[in-house]
Amino acid sequence: xxxxxxxxxxxxxxxxxxxxxxxxxxxxxxxxxxxxxxxxxxxxxxxxxxxxxxxxxxxxxxxxxxxxxxxxxxxxxxxxxxxxxxxxxxxxxxxxxxxxxxxxxxxxxxxxxxxxxxxxxxxxxxxxxxxxxxxxxxxxxxxxxxxxxxxxxxxxxxxxxxxxxxxxxxxxxxxxxxxxxxxxxxxxxxxxxxxxxxxxxxxxxxxxxxxxxxxxxxxxxxxxxxxxxxxxxxxxxxxxxxxxxxxxxxxxxxxxxxxxxxxxxxxxxxxxxxxxxxxxxxxxxxxxxxxxxxxxxxxxxxxxxxxxxxxxxxxxxxxxxxxxxxxxxxxxxxxxxxxxxxxxxxxxxxxxxxxxxxxxxxxxxxxxxxxxxxxxxxxxxxxxxxxx
Amino acid sequence: xxxxxxxxxxxxxxxxxxxxxxxxxxxxxxxxxxxxxxxxxxxxxxxxxxxxxxxxxxxxxxxxxxxxxxxxxxxxxxxxxxxxxxxxxxxxxxxxxxxxxxxxxxxxxxxxxxxxxxxxxxxxxxxxxxxxxxxxxxxxxxxxxxxxxxxxxxxxxxxxxxxxxxxxxxxxxxxxxxxxxxxxxxxxxxxxxxxxxxxxxxxxxxxxxxxxxxxxxxxxxxxxxxxxxxxxxxxxxxxxxxxxxxxxxxxxxxxxxxxxxxxxxxxxxxxxxxxxxxxxxxxxxxxxxxxxxxxxxxxxxxxxxxxxxxxxxxxxxxxxxxxxxxxxxxxxxxxxxxxxxxxxxxxxxxxxxxxxxxxxxxxxxxxxxxxxxxxxxxxxxxxxxxxxxxxxxxxxxxxxxxxxxxxxxxxxxxxxxxxxxxxxxxxxxxxxxxxxxxxxxxxxxxxxxxxxxxxxxxxxxxxxxxxxxxxxxxxxxxxxxxxxxxxxxxxxxxxxxxxxxxxxxxxxxxxxxxxxxxxxxxxxxxxxxxxxxxxxxxxxxxxxxxxxxxxxxxxxxxxxxxxxxxxxxxxxxxxxxxxxxxxxxxxxxxxxxxxxxxxxxxxxxxxxxxx
Numbered sequence: 001x002x003x004x005x006x007x008x009x010x011x012x013x014x015x016x017x018x019x020x021x022x023x024x025x026x027x028x029x030x031x032x033x034x035x036x037x038x039x040x041x042x043x044x045x046x047x048x049x050x051x052x053x054x055x056x057x058x059x060x061x062x063x064x065x066x067x068x069x070x071x072x073x074x075x076x077x078x079x080x081x082x083x084x085x086x087x088x089x090x091x092x093x094x095x096x097x098x099x100x101x102x103x104x105x106x107x108x109x110x111x112x113x114x115x116x117x118x119x120x121x122x123x124x125x126x127x128x129x130x131x132x133x134x135x136x137x138x139x140x141x142x143x144x145x146x147x148x149x150x151x152x153x154x155x156x157x158x159x160x161x162x163x164x165x166x167x168x169x170x171x172x173x174x175x176x177x178x179x180x181x182x183x184x185x186x187x188x189x190x191x192x193x194x195x196x197x198x199x200x201x202x203x204x205x206x207x208x209x210x211x212x213x214x215x216x217x218x219x220x221x222x223x224x225x226x227x228x229x230x231x232x233x234x235x236x237x238x239x240x241x242x243x244x245x246x247x248x249x250x251x252x253x254x255x256x257x258x259x260x261x262x263x264x265x266x267x268x269x270x271x272x273x274x275x276x277x278x279x280x281x282x283x284x285x286x287x288x289x290x291x292x293x294x295x296x297x298x299x300x301x302x303x304x305x306x307x308x309x310x311x312x313x314x315x316x317x318x319x320x321x322x323x324x325x326x327x328x329x330x331x332x333x334x335x336x337x338x339x340x341x342x343x344x345x346x347x348x349x350x351x352x353x354x355x356x357x358x359x360x361x362x363x364x365x366x367x368x369x370x371x372x373x374x375x376x377x378x379x380x381x382x383x384x385x386x387x388x
Numbered sequence: 389x390x391x392x393x394x395x396x397x398x399x400x401x402x403x404x405x406x407x408x409x410x411x412x413x414x415x416x417x418x419x420x421x422x423x424x425x426x427x428x429x430x431x432x433x434x435x436x437x438x439x440x441x442x443x444x445x446x447x448x449x450x451x452x453x454x455x456x457x458x459x460x461x462x463x464x465x466x467x468x469x470x471x472x473x474x475x476x477x478x479x480x481x482x483x484x485x486x487x488x489x490x491x492x493x494x495x496x497x498x499x500x501x502x503x504x505x506x507x508x509x510x511x512x513x514x515x516x517x518x519x520x521x522x523x524x525x526x527x528x529x530x531x532x533x534x535x536x537x538x539x540x541x542x543x544x545x546x547x548x549x550x551x552x553x554x555x556x557x558x559x560x561x562x563x564x565x566x567x568x569x570x571x572x573x574x575x576x577x578x579x580x581x582x583x584x585x586x587x588x589x590x591x592x593x594x595x596x597x598x599x600x601x602x603x604x605x606x607x608x609x610x611x612x613x614x615x616x617x618x619x620x621x622x623x624x625x626x627x628x629x630x631x632x633x634x635x636x637x638x639x640x641x642x643x644x645x646x647x648x649x650x651x652x653x654x655x656x657x658x659x660x661x662x663x664x665x666x667x668x669x670x671x672x673x674x675x676x677x678x679x680x681x682x683x684x685x686x687x688x689x690x691x692x693x694x695x696x697x698x699x700x701x702x703x704x705x706x707x708x709x710x711x712x713x714x715x716x717x718x719x720x721x722x723x724x725x726x727x728x729x730x731x732x733x734x735x736x737x738x739x740x741x742x743x744x745x746x747x748x749x750x751x752x753x754x755x756x757x758x759x760x761x762x763x764x765x766x767x768x769x770x771x772x773x774x775x776x777x778x779x780x781x782x783x784x785x786x787x788x789x790x791x792x793x794x795x796x797x798x799x800x801x802x803x804x805x806x807x808x809x810x811x812x813x814x815x816x817x818x819x820x821x822x823x824x825x826x827x828x829x830x831x832x833x834x835x836x837x838x839x840x841x842x843x844x845x846x847x848x849x850x851x852x853x854x855x856x857x858x859x860x861x862x863x864x865x866x867x868x869x870x871x872x873x874x875x876x877x878x879x880x881x882x883x884x885x886x887x888x889x890x891x892x893x894x895x896x897x898x899x900x901x902x903x904x905x906x907x908x909x910x911x912x913x914x915x916x917x918x919x920x921x922x923x924x925x926x927x928x929x930x931x932x933x934x935x936x937x938x939x940x941x942x943x944x945x946x947x948x949x950x951x952x953x954x955x956x957x958x959x960x961x962x963x964x965x966x967x968x969x970x971x972x973x974x975x976x977x978x979x980x981x982x983x984x985x986x987x988x989x990x991x992x993x994x995x996x997x998x999x
Contacts, residue, residue: 155585172582177459177479320563320582320589321460327505327541330587334541351538358501361473361494362462369473 004245042211043223048196049291060183064191071112076159079267081293085197099200104145118154156317175365219245222284232296249278259298267293269370274381303382325368415486430477445564450936456569519617551599553606560618567610576895601996607722608776608927646774646838646923649945654805660941665820683830685748690958695975714911721781722918732990749794774926800928829963832950840892840922844915856882
């Protein structure tokens with residue numbers, strides 16, 4: 001497996017050459033198809049965690065025959081342990097707006113929206129001002145595209161793209177059945193590109209410097225760099241942009257406190273990697289992908305408590321729509337409690353693991369499907385901590 | 389109001405457009421090759437080759453296009469080769485080359501786990517649950533052979549919400565959301581919807597207020613579609629048994645038209661069996677002192693409502709600018725609740741005639757009580773109704789006198805079936821019997837009150853003859869019949885064209901009301917019934933479990949009963965004529981006004997959204 005050494009980079013927050021209007025000027029003179037080809041060529045994959053190739057998403061949406069299309073920036077950063085989008089929107093929002101405008105230009109959308117996490121409302125006023133200015137500037141360039149902003153109400157599930165659309169339309173935030181995918185029927189059931197905040201910034205970078213520059217970083221399956229939110233038992237918590245494809249041991253060497261026993265890669269819905277697997281784990285789409293959350297746990301932490309917290313979170317944040325997730329999360333939570341208390345035999349954990357795997361294949365959306373990631377990885381690697 | 393499901397119609401239409409080219413899709417289900425049209429789901433495709441994939445949240449009332457498929461329960465999951473996850477058959481459309489497995493071990497295990505999860509959060513009180521035997525969750529558990537629940541986490545506990553008509557026992561809710569679809573999409577009442585998140589999610593009125601503080605119309609369609617015992621009716625059978633056993637009381641029963649076309653289903657008879665005579669015999673065996681017919685009161689309703697229509701029309705033709713047209717029917721209590729809540733500015737448009745149930749009660753506790761020499765308080769009036777809103781209607785204050793209600797208890801068709809079963813009456817082998825006099829005689833016009841289009845057809849039969857003075861050449865108005873949601877027809881009143889509108893389902897009624905509000909309505913008279921198909925599909929009828937053919941059979945039976953009646957026009961009913969001669973005087977006269985007419989209330993102030 002191709003791997004890279006840990007390398008800190010500075011692309012996202014670099015404002016030395018941040019003339020976003022120049023990027024836009026340059027891009028809208030080009031043929032939209034060529035721009036999309038550039039994005040495809042760059043190998044950029046969605047930075048929200050799922051990693052769908054961004055250029056393909058744009059191409060599919062562009063190919064849809066519809067008068068109305070939308071660009072949505074998913075800023076409902078709800079994954080526990082992720083806090084990079086907040087920083088991006090605070091420090092370089094124009095780069096995000098530019099990415100949205102380029103997308104609108106490419107796919108033929110006239111409207112774009114930022115769906116801002118409810119807890120980030122403190123950013124709202126300033127963002128609105130900057131959006132107004134940006135809208136005015138691009139209007140002067142003759143680009144028919146307007147950005148608006150919508151505020152969430154604090155539901156984790158609204159970060160799921162189709163639940164986000166429902167929420168934007170004024171309904172209860174619940175995932176839709178797929179297909180149809182957003183590229184065919186998204187916001188208002190119109191073709192929609194929905195991208196993570198960070199993805200849109202990389203789009204403007206690719207348009208500024210070309211896909212080759214982007215490809216210089218990362219591996220074959222994980223091009224470019226990525227912003228990581230580092231938290232937990234680390235002397236240097238914070239936001240770091242790192243090249244993709246690094247092995248986890250290098251990450252731990254850089255950020256750990258010398259006593260790291262596990263890293264939760266990808267937030268509550270991600271995988272828990274124990275110390276013995278650090279060397280063989282690659283952070284990237286070929287290994288363990290992440291939306292940016294890296295939670296470091298040292299030996300003072302009880303992995304039972306960690307898992308318990310995650311399960312409490314899922315039990316509360318499930319939308320309640322589908323059985324596997326609504327009831328399943330609660331059963332997993334109560335199940336490990338019962339084993340811990342000795343009310344059920346340790347063998348019950350096997351039963352619960354099977355339940356988690358059923359949730360993985362039968363739940364309606366990513367929330368219920370991904371509960372098995374932390375559950376099975378923590379049970380498998382820290383079984384004794386759960387039981388005793 | 390923005391309605392979620394209404395908006396989805398846009399998408400459904402989009403899908404239909406996509407399917408227009410009628411592309412054929414070839415796929416394989418359980419090793420059988422088949423070809424279906426584009427847009428067909430795996431569930432539908434499997435049915436065409438005899439494979440019944442189990443479902444729970446899925447609900448489909450056939451060609452009425454009342455459909456619920458949130459893909460939520462996950463009972464119908466199937467495996468599609470090449471896909472990582474299982475797919476819900478009810479919402480997944482067939483695609484070319486798909487290879488589907490509906491019962492391999494992976495699928496069966498997932499289904500069993502899902503079902504166990506549902507059961508792990510469901511009370512185990514089947515023995516005392518009113519839905520036992522009709523519960524779709526219970527039958528699935530049977531079918532899957534569930535003998536043990538592997539997961540023993542928490543069960544959600546929720547308070548019971550009791551209203552005059554509907555009881556919400558949300559511990560039994562499985563979040564299928566059928567009620568939500570009915571309440572929002574079909575009835576546009578917006579009362580029930582999912583609230584809270586995660587394991588705490590339930591379907592409830594806004595802010596978890598009680599139903600009787602909401603805009604609920606008590607139409608009971610949520611109860612009709614609920615697969616479990618989460619939504620049931622307020623049960624009055626015990627009270628009725630007590631009244632029957634009380635020697636100081638004389639108990640009178642009236643039976644609504646739609647009951648006779650559905651009651652037989654509860655005793656294993658095929659849908660559409662007319663059981664009028666057996667029903668009368670059974671009621672007599674139960675010990676009712678007089679077995680009368682709501683149809684008698686329906687004829688009376690036509691006399692009053694028909695006269696009111698003619699009165700408004702005549703004044704309108706004379707140029708009176710204050711006349712309110714179109715006139716709207718007022719027999720359906722769900723519909724009355726609906727406009728009182730949602731269109732309070734229009735409460736002077738509907739006919740002021742009481743519903744047949746309440747006309748019957750008012751006449752029984754005056755005219756009949758006098759006739760048989762009883763005091764009002766010694767007479768108990770029980771009605772058998774296909775409806776749950778009737779339970780609320782009879783508790784309305786304006787329908788009582790000194791605290792004594794005109795109708796004491798309204799039982800649903802289902803409750804009557806239970807009473808008959810409790811009393812060990814062999815229903816199917818009963819000999820037919822006839823209703824008692826003087827409130828048992830009725831015309832065919834009254835029978836058709838039980839179906840959409842029937843009230844207005846009955847009114848037309850009478851109004852035509854009263855207006856023109858001529859005999860109707862043809863009694864069957866085919867143009868007013870059917871199951872289409874909104875229908876219209878013009879009836880020629882001897883040179884005067886009367887434009888008639890019909891709607892069933894409150895969402896469809898809303899469309900006609902919005903037209904009136906906007907001044908665009910071109911109708912003279914509009915009939916509205918709250919339930920799909922009218923009373924035959926009422927909230928108190930035996931459960932259809934989404935079988936549209938049952939509704940169709942009941943409707944056919946109603947029209948058959950009309951055809952075979954010697955009397956077919958309300959004004960020709962001799963008992964009605966006698967009632968006017970002996971007691972009421974003339975339609976719309978003073979006595980009628982006092983006993984047979986009512987007024988409506990602006991109920992917007994009764995809704996409480998926080999305490």
